[in-house]
Amino acid sequence: MPTVSQCTGRSTMPFRGFEGPAGSGKTHRLMESVGERLAQQPLLPHQKVLALTFMHGSRRRLDEELRSNPQLRGKSVAMTIDSFSLQILTRWRSLVAALDLAAGDFNETCNACGQLLEHQQVALWVARSYPVILVDEAQELAPPRLRIISALAPHASVFVAADEFQCLNEEVDTGPFMEWFQGGEITQLNHIHRTAVAGLLNAGANLRQLAAPVNGPGLRMDYFFPNLAPFRIGTAIYQAQGTRAVLFPPAGRDWADAIAQRLSEGLQSPNYNIPPIKLILEPRALDEIATVMAVIGDADVLSPAQIAERFAQLENPPRWTPQVIAAAFQSMTRQGKTLWSAAELRGLVDRKAANFRAYASDRVRGIPLLGIHQAKNRQFDHVVILWPHGVPGSDQLKARLLYNGITRARMSCKVFVRGENLLQQAPFVFNAA
Numbered sequence: 001m002p003t004v005s006q007c008t009g010r011s012t013m014p015f016r017g018f019e020g021p022a023g024s025g026k027t028h029r030l031m032e033s034v035g036e037r038l039a040q041q042p043l044l045p046h047q048k049v050l051a052l053t054f055m056h057g058s059r060r061r062l063d064e065e066l067r068s069n070p071q072l073r074g075k076s077v078a079m080t081i082d083s084f085s086l087q088i089l090t091r092w093r094s095l096v097a098a099l100d101l102a103a104g105d106f107n108e109t110c111n112a113c114g115q116l117l118e119h120q121q122v123a124l125w126v127a128r129s130y131p132v133i134l135v136d137e138a139q140e141l142a143p144p145r146l147r148i149i150s151a152l153a154p155h156a157s158v159f160v161a162a163d164e165f166q167c168l169n170e171e172v173d174t175g176p177f178m179e180w181f182q183g184g185e186i187t188q189l190n191h192i193h194r195t196a197v198a199g200l201l202n203a204g205a206n207l208r209q210l211a212a213p214v215n216g217p218g219l220r221m222d223y224f225f226p227n228l229a230p231f232r233i234g235t236a237i238y239q240a241q242g243t244r245a246v247l248f249p250p251a252g253r254d255w256a257d258a259i260a261q262r263l264s265e266g267l268q269s270p271n272y273n274i275p276p277i278k279l280i281l282e283p284r285a286l287d288e289i290a291t292v293m294a295v296i297g298d299a300d301v302l303s304p305a306q307i308a309e310r311f312a313q314l315e316n317p318p319r320w321t322p323q324v325i326a327a328a329f330q331s332m333t334r335q336g337k338t339l340w341s342a343a344e345l346r347g348l349v350d351r352k353a354a355n356f357r358a359y360a361s362d363r364v365r366g367i368p369l370l371g372i373h374q375a376k377n378r379q380f381d382h383v384v385i386l387w388p389h390g391v392p393g394s395d396q397l398k399a400r401l402l403y404n405g406i407t408r409a410r411m412s413c414k415v416f417v418r419g420e421n422l423l424q425q426a427p428f429v430f431n432a433a
Contacts, residue, residue: 015158017181020189021204022407023379026161027065029189030134033159035071037132043075050130051078052149054140056285056354058377062136077130081145082106082354085113088126092116106350107144114147120155127155137377138162140169141177150180160184165208166404168373170397194379195410203413207403210396212429219406221415223423229416230262233384234274236414237263237367242381245408246279246369249401251390253371255418257281259386260369280366282374288318289353293346301339304328320356324349372405383409387417395426402427 016033018026034049043049049072051062063078079087089096089103089112096103101112117123135141135149139162152158162181164174192201199216206213215221224232237244248256263277295310296302302310308325311317327348331337340348372385385405391398406413417423 015153015160015184017160017162017184017186018189019162019181019186021163021192021208022166022404023192023194023204024163024189025191025193026163026189027061027136028193029187030136030159030161031065031069031072034132034134035069037157037159038071043131047075047129047131049076049132049134050084050126051076051134051136052081052084053078053136054081054145055137055376056080057374058137061377062134080354081110081141081148085110085148086351088113088116088122092122095119095122104347107142110148111144114144114151117148117151123151123155126152130156132157132159134159134161136161137166138181139164139167139174139177140172142169142172143176146177146180165400166376168376168397168400168404170393194407197409197411200406200409200413203406204403207399207406207427210399210430213402213406213427218409218412219415220413221417221423221428223417223420229418230259231267231269231272231274233259233386233416234263234267234277235272236382236384236416237277238274240382240412242411244367244382244384245375245378245380246367246384246386247372247375247405247408248369248386248388249372249391249398249405251392252386252388255388256369256386278366279369282368282370283318284371284374285353289346289349292318292321292324292349293342296342296345299342301341302345303338304332304340307340307345318353318356320352323352323356327352372401375408376404379408379410381409381411383413385413385415387415387422389419389422395430398427399430 018029020026038049049066051066053059053062059078059080066072066076066078086109089101089109096112096116099115101115103109103112117126133152133156135158138149138160141149149158149160160181162177164178167174192204195201195218197218199219202216203213203219213219213221222232237246246256260279260281263274263279266276267274292311292314295313299306304325307328311321311325314321328340383405385402387402391401393401402415406415417428422428
């Protein structure tokens with residue numbers, strides 16, 4: 001087990017890693033190992049455990065785990081790697097300027113943070129406050145973010161959970177991460193704790209091997225004629241008892257919206273009587289940001305008052321827009337900044353949107369309708385997946401998408417495909433060649 005000198009924070013052994021499929025309890029094992037480490041070497045009064053992850057959904061789940069652990073309650077902090085990077089660059093801004101490090105979008109910010117942490121005095125400064133660091137969903141660590149963790153690993157006890165198969169971004173080269181990850185003390189986790197339903201377990205295992213999932217207990221994959229499909233989808237949702245969610249992959253938004261509209265009105269026929277079902281679409285952060293920036297248009301510079309006027313044009317503004325306006329006026333009052341370029345405003349919008357999603361609950365009551373990417377790190381008793389034509393990506397990416405959708409379910413998952421021919425294509429069948 002890694003140990004850390006309370007004076008220097010330097011690790012004397014490789015980091016500890018946990019690798020396993022969805023539902024295998026990687027986060028639980030992270031917490032157990034952190035607890036064992038703290039039992040051997042307790043934190044000093046000024047120290048905390050630092051939990052890092054890539055997505056805000058995972059950060060919320062980590063925060064809940066930490067708060068529910070009596071040993072870690074009040075002695076831990078959870079944040080996204082992007083937020084952590086911004087904090088480090090802000091704290092060491094003089095050194096950032098001296099080293100001429102470039103920070104812009106999230107990738108540039110993380111890369112600059114990694115460069116900064118490669119200076120030993122900065123990494124030791126972090127390790128003195130956070131001698132124990134845990135990283136969840138680490139398969140998403142593209143090189144700029146991996147640079148941060150690898151720079152911290154020699155100076156702190158680092159615990160890492162990952163599953164390469166759950167990376168849903170085909171643009172991320174997981175090779176560098178996996179090469180680094182295999183250098184740690186790795187524990188393989190194979191037992192699934194989330195569900196014991198045979199159909200769900202078998203489908204997950206098959207998809208990981210790029211083999212066809214099959215219908216079984218808890219899992220149905222079907223095509224229905226267009227006129228019948230809304231009734232069968234509505235029945236699946238209405239009859240399910242417990243927590244429910246409707247998921248869709250990329251390219252599935254339009255069909256999901258159409259189904260949601262039909263269900264909101266209720267469905268009746270000689271064979272069906274389905275009352276109105278309200279599906280709540282959870283917006284993606286990038287979509288919200290794009291909508292806000294669209295009202296800025298091609299303006300060269302805007303005053304805080306003009307920013308407020310543009311934002312007033314939004315029909316359904318995200319709940320974080322008042323924070324952007326307030327920050328612009330505060331900068332004018334405190335720093336004399338009277339004009340914002342579009343690039344500067346985009347940076348402010350990015351920060352406020354990220355901060356809101358990190359620390360405020362943006363979920364409303366109802367049955368969530370969300371993309372499979374958004375559903376990561378969440379679980380429901382019953383899941384309905386709407387699989388349309390035109391899902392982009394390789395056969396393996398489609399397998400990963402379906403896998404991540406099915407493995408959100410604890411009791412049942414029903415997959416509805418929009419075309420019968422889709423059941424003869426990946427990810428429902430795979431070419432053996």
